[in-house]
Structures are given as C-alpha cells and as structure tokens.
Amino acid sequence: MTDAPDARQYTMRMADGSVTIFRSPSQARAVLHSTSLPNAPAGRAYQMWLQQPDGSMVSAGLVPRSEDGTVTMLLSGDAAQAVGAGMTVEPAGGSRQPTSEPLGLVEFR
Known part of the structure; x- marks a missing residue:
C-alpha cells in the first residue's frame, strides 16, 4: 500500500509521541505505524477513527498493544473519502463513537 502512486504519509503528533499514517485514496486504505507508542492504560484501548467529510468519526479499529x-x-473502513484520522482512549472493547477528546488528529490534504 505504501508504494501506491498516490500514497501519502501523515504524522499525528500526540503528548506521548507520534504515529505515522500512510493513506492511498485509490486503494481506499490507510495504515498506522509507530515505533514509540506506549500502551493504553489498563482497562482502556487506543481506538482509531476516520473523519468523514461531514465531520463525523467512524471507527477504524482498536490499536493492538505492543x-x-x-x-x-x-x-x-473506506479511507478514500476520509478527510482525516484521529486516535482516542476508549474502554478496552472500544466505542461506537469517540467518548473523549482525540489524543491526536491529522487532516488528509
């Protein structure tokens, strides 16, 4: 996916580090990568979100522990139409909608 002609790299900066998101609209995919992401607090999980053109957030999955x-x-989810991505801290099983302010948010431009 990162070798797609339209793939772009975005950096999401957060208080405890950063993550990189690679997005290819033609493949409708996005990949998160980090080498320094601390684990979420006990009983909680990081959840990724794709921001839709209307501003709503759609779950893009729970970030695995490392x-x-x-x-x-x-x-x-479909990253082709997404205008951004964000990460929140949610209950261990995730949430249907974000329940906290994003730790990080990046716009796809």
Missing part, C-alpha cells in the same frame, strides 16, 4: 511500542495496523 511490548516495545512498535505497532502497524491496517485501518478498517
């Missing part, structure tokens, strides 16, 4: 902070995940 012993060394290295995480790579394919975001679920």
Whole structure:
C-alpha cells in the first residue's frame, strides 16, 4: 500500500509521541505505524477513527498493544473519502463513537 502512486504519509503528533499514517485514496486504505507508542492504560484501548467529510468519526479499529511500542495496523473502513484520522482512549472493547477528546488528529490534504 505504501508504494501506491498516490500514497501519502501523515504524522499525528500526540503528548506521548507520534504515529505515522500512510493513506492511498485509490486503494481506499490507510495504515498506522509507530515505533514509540506506549500502551493504553489498563482497562482502556487506543481506538482509531476516520473523519468523514461531514465531520463525523467512524471507527477504524482498536490499536493492538505492543511490548516495545512498535505497532502497524491496517485501518478498517473506506479511507478514500476520509478527510482525516484521529486516535482516542476508549474502554478496552472500544466505542461506537469517540467518548473523549482525540489524543491526536491529522487532516488528509
């Protein structure tokens, strides 16, 4: 996916580091990658969201835990029409809608 001709890289900066999102509109996919993401607090999970043109957020999946902070995940959902992506801290099983302010938010431009 990162070798798609229209793939672009975006950096989402957060208080505890950053993650990189690679997005290809032609493939309607986005991938999250980080080498320094600390695990979410006990009983909680990081959840990714794709921001729709109307401003609503659609779940793109739960970020897996990692012993060394290295995480790579394919975001679920259609990234072709998304205008951005965000990450929140949610209950361990995730939420239908964000329940907290985003830790990070990036616009796809």
